Amino acid sequence: MRKIRQSQKLRHVRYDVRGPILVEAQRLEAEGHRILKLNIGNPAPFGFEAPEAILADVMHHLPESQGYSDSQGIYSARTAVAQYYQARGLRETDVEDVFIGNGVSELISMVLQAFVDDGNEILIPAPDYPLWTGAVTLSGGTPVHYRCDEDNGWMPDLEDIESKITSNTHALVIINPNNPTGAVYSRQMVEALVDIARRHQLVVFADEIYEKILFDDAVHHHAATAAGHDVLCLTFSGLSKAYRVCGYRAGWVMISGPKEIAEEFLEGLTLIANMRMCANVPAQHAIQTALGGYQSINELIVPGGRFYEQSMLAHKLLNDIPGVTSVKPQGALYCFPRLDPEVYAIEDDEQFVIELLRSKKILVTHGSGFNWPEPDHFRLVTLPDVDVLEEAIGRIAEFLATRR
Numbered sequence: 001m002r003k004i005r006q007s008q009k010l011r012h013v014r015y016d017v018r019g020p021i022l023v024e025a026q027r028l029e030a031e032g033h034r035i036l037k038l039n040i041g042n043p044a045p046f047g048f049e050a051p052e053a054i055l056a057d058v059m060h061h062l063p064e065s066q067g068y069s070d071s072q073g074i075y076s077a078r079t080a081v082a083q084y085y086q087a088r089g090l091r092e093t094d095v096e097d098v099f100i101g102n103g104v105s106e107l108i109s110m111v112l113q114a115f116v117d118d119g120n121e122i123l124i125p126a127p128d129y130p131l132w133t134g135a136v137t138l139s140g141g142t143p144v145h146y147r148c149d150e151d152n153g154w155m156p157d158l159e160d161i162e163s164k165i166t167s168n169t170h171a172l173v174i175i176n177p178n179n180p181t182g183a184v185y186s187r188q189m190v191e192a193l194v195d196i197a198r199r200h201q202l203v204v205f206a207d208e209i210y211e212k213i214l215f216d217d218a219v220h221h222h223a224a225t226a227a228g229h230d231v232l233c234l235t236f237s238g239l240s241k242a243y244r245v246c247g248y249r250a251g252w253v254m255i256s257g258p259k260e261i262a263e264e265f266l267e268g269l270t271l272i273a274n275m276r277m278c279a280n281v282p283a284q285h286a287i288q289t290a291l292g293g294y295q296s297i298n299e300l301i302v303p304g305g306r307f308y309e310q311s312m313l314a315h316k317l318l319n320d321i322p323g324v325t326s327v328k329p330q331g332a333l334y335c336f337p338r339l340d341p342e343v344y345a346i347e348d349d350e351q352f353v354i355e356l357l358r359s360k361k362i363l364v365t366h367g368s369g370f371n372w373p374e375p376d377h378f379r380l381v382t383l384p385d386v387d388v389l390e391e392a393i394g395r396i397a398e399f400l401a402t403r404r
């Protein structure tokens, strides 16, 4: 019989955070091993709970959420998102500028399907959140990675971006705060990035899902503010991280800038939104409550709060391991340590992660899974309680000691 193959479109698409490393972890679990999974930024399994008002609101609205909603999203959710940005100085944001999706993930795919033509080049940071690279590839585009500079706190290398722009470059992706590096960009950096887009007539895709997870004196600056009236900017965010409801699948994209030049693209985006009917309706009801209510996230990101303490502890313990350096995270939920090649000489970082998993029953994600070009990094999720983190990083240190 003829073999059923995957489509050619998928040939170069990768999403390693849930790739072969997870399959191997599941195989070990089936054998009866307990695996500590530090590969996904999913707060709920680590004892984080959503604000109660969100749960109550979703439950309250279940009976009336049985039908499809408007494809762009329910009115109250879109209004809440529009007002959220208005209150941040983006005064002209309108309810029509907001699309609600099943998480930022769905919206990234939808936007790229509507935007990218075969061979279009899209600038994406390295390292990146790998959905961006995968979704650009799947939509027929060419991801072009610009380097973020570890020696400069993982800031984007502006010269590298400029040098990679061609007549075929159409958009610049900015992930701020960054996954996997934890970097948060200064106002000057955001303005410099947007200015590149301005000069080269690129659209900005700003993934700001970690905008409320900031440590110490880090401040988040919206790319849309820098983009103003003359750069088309699509800002992505949602409830998964700051409100700890990854499973609800609630996110949005907000369109700002010269929308009049983007009418055709927006028609395309509407078509794609229509084709998938709507986002999960009960979760859409949570958006207004989340954005308007008490921001309990602010308790987690200050000294004494779990996000803060765990991030700082992970950063310290990783740096205590010989040959390991990790830039201090300014936000988000991750550390992205470097393993000095002179000490560890790793050739295949995915294999390294699998060996760590088999030996110590801890699952982290290899740096090349984030399109980092050298096999010398991995990403650790900083969500476990401090005791568990200490134990986990201790086991990683033991494993590394066998590799020096």
Ligand code: PLP
Pocket: 041, 102, 103, 104, 105, 106, 129, 175, 179, 207, 209, 237, 238, 239, 240, 246, 249, 250, 251
């Ligand atoms: N963007 C970034 C940078 C992320 O880290 C993630 C999830 O980890 C997403 C988007 C996807 O989020 P959502 O749960 O809203 O689909």
